[in-house]
Amino acid sequence: RKEVEQDPGPFNVPEGATVAFNCTYSNSASQSFFWYRQDCRKEPKLLMSVYSSGNEDGRFTAQLNRASQYISLLIRDSKLSDSATYLCVVNSAAGNKLTFGGGTRVLVKP
């Protein structure tokens, strides 16, 4: 079983709609969680950290469920520019290392 798993998608989303997707992680001792965004042939860029109480940044809302070991990302009022691959990233209990999920591809269409 992969340490971090994501639905690869693609999620085809009409512009202005809401889309949400999850990521599961296997290591219950994981401490930090992030969503990164990666555009085609570019480096990943930090979208947001995920806090235990859940957090929101503009149109993006992230949730953490430690009991079920998943995190989620919700995008409201989708824009064409939101089209990207969203990477779920978990800090391993070993410390510095980050483990990346395979990514969820989102395509926002007019």
Add this chain to the structure above:
Amino acid sequence: GAVVSQHPSRVICKSGTSVKIECRSLDFQATTMFWYRQFPKQSLMLMATSNEGSKATYEQGVEKDKFLINHASLTLSTLTVTSAHPEDSSFYICSARDFRSYSYEQYFGPGTRLTVT
């Protein structure tokens, strides 16, 4: 802030040659840098953790003699792909942690696309 540069952005080399990739943290100091490899349509795979002033820690299955890592200063780490072969063609990305930060988030360089012919 938190800018990481990587050079070169793209390199094409012949099989058997060596290629050096530089990763620099421009506005912060990084005691730890990370090297990843990404094949098409796959996620990032950690190759090694580069520690300033000490030997790098390689992930299982990554040959340390093939992928030489040097982290000589708090702002520079280099990855040398020795005797490159076509199967080494990939997107190599470095990242760095700000040593002053309590967070585990990493800042990524723009990547180096290596093509070995």
